Amino acid sequence: MASDGARKQFWKRSNSKVPGSIQHVYGAQHPPFDPLLHGTLLKSTPKVPTTPVKAKRVSTFQEFESNTSDAWDAGEDDDELLAMATESLNSEVVMETAHRVLRNHSQRQSQPSQKTTEPEPEPQPIAEPPVPPSGDLRLVKSVSESHTPCPSEELRKLSWSGIPKPVRPMTWKLLSGYLPANVDRRPATLQRKQKEYFAFIEHYYSSRNDEVHQDTYRQIHIDIPRMSPEALILQPKVTEIFERILFIWAIRHPASGYVQGINDLVTPFFVVFICEYTDREDVDKVDVSSVPAEVLRNIEADTYWCMSKLLDGIQDNYTFAQPGIQMKVKMLEELVSRIDERVHRHLDGHEVRYLQFAFRWMNNLLMRELPLRCTIRLWDTYQSEPEGFSHFHLYVCAAFLVRWRREILEERDFQELLLFLQNLPTARWDDQDVSLLLAEAYRLKFAFADAPNHYKK
Numbered sequence: 001m002a003s004d005g006a007r008k009q010f011w012k013r014s015n016s017k018v019p020g021s022i023q024h025v026y027g028a029q030h031p032p033f034d035p036l037l038h039g040t041l042l043k044s045t046p047k048v049p050t051t052p053v054k055a056k057r058v059s060t061f062q063e064f065e066s067n068t069s070d071a072w073d074a075g076e077d078d079d080e081l082l083a084m085a086t087e088s089l090n091s092e093v094v095m096e097t098a099h100r101v102l103r104n105h106s107q108r109q110s111q112p113s114q115k116t117t118e119p120e121p122e123p124q125p126i127a128e129p130p131v132p133p134s135g136d137l138r139l140v141k142s143v144s145e146s147h148t149p150c151p152s153e154e155l156r157k158l159s160w161s162g163i164p165k166p167v168r169p170m171t172w173k174l175l176s177g178y179l180p181a182n183v184d185r186r187p188a189t190l191q192r193k194q195k196e197y198f199a200f201i202e203h204y205y206s207s208r209n210d211e212v213h214q215d216t217y218r219q220i221h222i223d224i225p226r227m228s229p230e231a232l233i234l235q236p237k238v239t240e241i242f243e244r245i246l247f248i249w250a251i252r253h254p255a256s257g258y259v260q261g262i263n264d265l266v267t268p269f270f271v272v273f274i275c276e277y278t279d280r281e282d283v284d285k286v287d288v289s290s291v292p293a294e295v296l297r298n299i300e301a302d303t304y305w306c307m308s309k310l311l312d313g314i315q316d317n318y319t320f321a322q323p324g325i326q327m328k329v330k331m332l333e334e335l336v337s338r339i340d341e342r343v344h345r346h347l348d349g350h351e352v353r354y355l356q357f358a359f360r361w362m363n364n365l366l367m368r369e370l371p372l373r374c375t376i377r378l379w380d381t382y383q384s385e386p387e388g389f390s391h392f393h394l395y396v397c398a399a400f401l402v403r404w405r406r407e408i409l410e411e412r413d414f415q416e417l418l419l420f421l422q423n424l425p426t427a428r429w430d431d432q433d434v435s436l437l438l439a440e441a442y443r444l445k446f447a448f449a450d451a452p453n454h455y456k457k
Contacts, residue, residue, distance in 0.1 A: 152181075159384035162377055162431060169276045172269070173302065175383040176309040194301040200248045208247055216258045220246045223263045229284035229372060232271070237288050237296065242266055245304045249311070256318035261363035265310060268367075268376050269303040284372055314390050317362065325362045328394055329354050332362075335398045339444060343405055350414045357421035361397050365389065369400070370426050370434075377434045392445065399440035 155174065163171050173179040178193070179186050208217040224242050227233045233242070245266055250258035277291050277299075288296060316324025333354045337344040347354075360368055365382075367375050378396070382388030401408075404424060411417040426433075 156384040160381055161435065163380045165275065168376075168380070169273050172272055172379075172383060173306065176306045178302070178305050178309055190298070190302075193305055194298055197248070197301040197304050198297075200252065201244060204248055204251045205244060207251075213247075213251065216250050217243075217247055219260075220250070220258055220263065223260055227263060227267065231285045232288075233267075235288055238270075241270070241296070241300045241303075245300065245307065248304065249308060253311075253315075256315065256320075259318040259322070261360075262311070262318060264364045264367045266303060266307055267372065268379055269306045270299065271372065272376060273299045273302055310389055313387060322363070325359060326355075328362045328390075329358045331394055332358055332397055332401075335394065335444075335448065336401055338448070339398055340402050340405060343402060343408055346409055347417070350412075350417055352414060352417050352421070356418055358397060358401075360422075361400070362393070365393060366396070366400065369424055371429060374426070374429050374431070374434050377431050378438070381438050392441065395441040395444045395448075396437060398444055399437055403437065403440070 152175075155171070159171055159175060170179075174181060179189055207213050220243055224233060224239055224246075227242075232238055242263065246258060246263055249262070250256075271286065274286055274288065274291060274296075277295055278286050280286055291299075311318070314324060316322075316327075318324075333344070336354075365375075366378065370378065382392065385392045404420075407420060408417065411420055
């Protein structure tokens with residue numbers, strides 16, 4: 001048990017800014033909100049289901065099959081494409097496959113689709129995920145997903161194990177639902193959405209220093225320089241772009257407004273979209289001055305809309321008191337207690353609470369725990385997985401915690417345990433580490449998504 005002296009020392013170090021010190025629960029402070037001051041009301045969003053207390057109720061982890069509204073029409077799977085997709089993502093074969101998928105979906109979009117209602121499928125034998133990560137890893141597929149592939153299933157399967165850099169910008173726009181698959185419709189959609197975004201800028205951005213909004217803008221202005229990678233964020237043009245994106249989103253979503261943590265979610269989209277116009281391999285050090293102003297303007301609009309699509313699915317994370325995060329942290333605790341009871345009891349025995357380290361994992365989608373290159377790879381899978389940023393992220397966090405099992409069990413001190421969990425050694429992680437993490441998360445999803453009560457004591 002943690003001694004009073006250790007706990008006092010923890011709070012003392014929490015308030016310091018010494019590198020490596022224990023940190024506050026990031027983003028826990030929510031700005032004051034007065035709905036009467038805003039003219040735009042947020043549409044209601046689906047609530048994260050509560051944890052079941054009876055076996056007969058629908059499982060919390062059975063909600064992965066939410067319908068995806070997208071623009072793809074159904075077509076027959078190409079066995080050759082799926083076979084090719086199992087090759088290494090770095091091969092020329094998969095690059096060609098990715099291009100073929102985009103072309104095929106564009107062609108199929110012009111054909112009328114036939115929708116049929118099929119009965120609930122019988123339980124199927126253990127299957128592999130959409131596209132297994134590299135190596136001999138064998139993953140299992142949830143029974144709840146053993147159904148006829150949805151219209152966009154082929155593209156999602158190919159994206160699950162990572163998307164080649166040259167086609168990633170377009171693929172992210174398609175998977176997020178921002179763009180239609182029909183190539184003929186894309187220019188008109190882009191033009192309309194970009195025009196709409198800059199109409200927001202013209203209408204709202206001048207109010208950032210008004211008394212009603214100045215606190216929001218001030219907090220955004222303070223938070224952006226704290227983001228990473230600094231070499232990118234601190235470029236004046238990038239800072240201005242991020243300020244506009246975040247302010248407009250906050251004004252148009254008054255149910256939450258701006259909350260710390262949302263700012264981090266802009267970076268991956270911006271970096272992926274701008275890398276389409278640069279040859280740099282190091283995504284952390286892209287020089288935006290080399291990008292034409294009109295291109296940069298379009299990237300800003302695309303980033304705003306894709307970030308908005310992401311946030312639409314996790315809105316409860318950022319409303320007052322952030323109930324979505326509170327619930328997900330509790331779900332994580334329950335899940336880990338069944339996955340690895342020894343780790344769970346070790347944390348509990350040293351009075352380490354999940355909120356003290358996992359709040360940030362949920363609030364920032366692990367962006368503060370992983371290098372940016374790993375976050376981008378992780379988001380390839382999140383966007384291809386149904387409700388990847390909400391429910392599948394829970395399993396990724398569980399796998400992430402258990403990944404450090406040996407180190408956690410070796411720590412015998414409250415303060416050292418928390419310091420380790422808040423400063424995990426992932427600086428040298430690469431795509432292979434993320435693939436292993438996702439493989440374990442997918443295994444956990446199969447084991448627990450459809451039978452959360454099976455492993456209860």
